[in-house]
Amino acid sequence: MKLMHTKLPDFIQKVQDAGKKRRPDTEVELIGLENLKSAKLASLRVGRIEEELVEITEDPEVSKVQVYMLPQIPETIHCVVIKALRKDGTSPKTILESMFITAPAPECYYHDSEVVDDRRVAYD
Numbered sequence: 001m002k003l004m005h006t007k008l009p010d011f012i013q014k015v016q017d018a019g020k021k022r023r024p025d026t027e028v029e030l031i032g033l034e035n036l037k038s039a040k041l042a043s044l045r046v047g048r049i050e051e052e053l054v055e056i057t058e059d060p061e062v063s064k065v066q067v068y069m070l071p072q073i074p075e076t077i078h079c080v081v082i083k084a085l086r087k088d089g090t091s092p093k094t095i096l097e098s099m100f101i102t103a104p105a106p107e108c109y110y111h112d113s114e115v116v117d118d119r120r121v122a123y124d
Contacts (some may be wrong), residue, residue: 005040010035014046018053019065026057032069052119069102 006014012030019028033071035037049067057065110116 004043006046007045008036008039011039011041012045014050015053015067018050019057019067021054022057026062027064027067028053029053030062030069032064048119066101066109068106068109070109071101071104075100075102 003118012033015030016028020026053065053067056062078099078101080097080099082097083091084093
């Protein structure tokens with residue numbers, strides 16, 4: 001099971017390393033995971049993203065790469081955990097709530113690209 005998943009800090013480092021593999025001065029910006037403290041990602045997909053970062057930075061004109069991590073479906077349900085804590089660290093009550101989070105569609109981020117190579121999985 002350990003080999004099937006990549007921990008979030010390792011993923012962030014792999015994105016940075018892959019974006020700088022061709023030219024170490026390439027700026028790599030990862031957007032969308034700022035609020036995640038812990039997560040695991042499918043290792044096969046991480047490997048694909050690494051390869052695609054190396055591919056996209058082969059163009060000598062590329063000086064910066066932005067990687068956006070967005071929900072696949074613009075409106076998704078997230079679980080909100082509201083936990084009360086006492087000074088001694090014990091919890092008298094926790095409330096679970098649902099939150100709909102709306103995110104911009106991917107088109108908002110690539111509308112000015114000359115070429116869009118869509119390699120997403122089709123869910124037909």
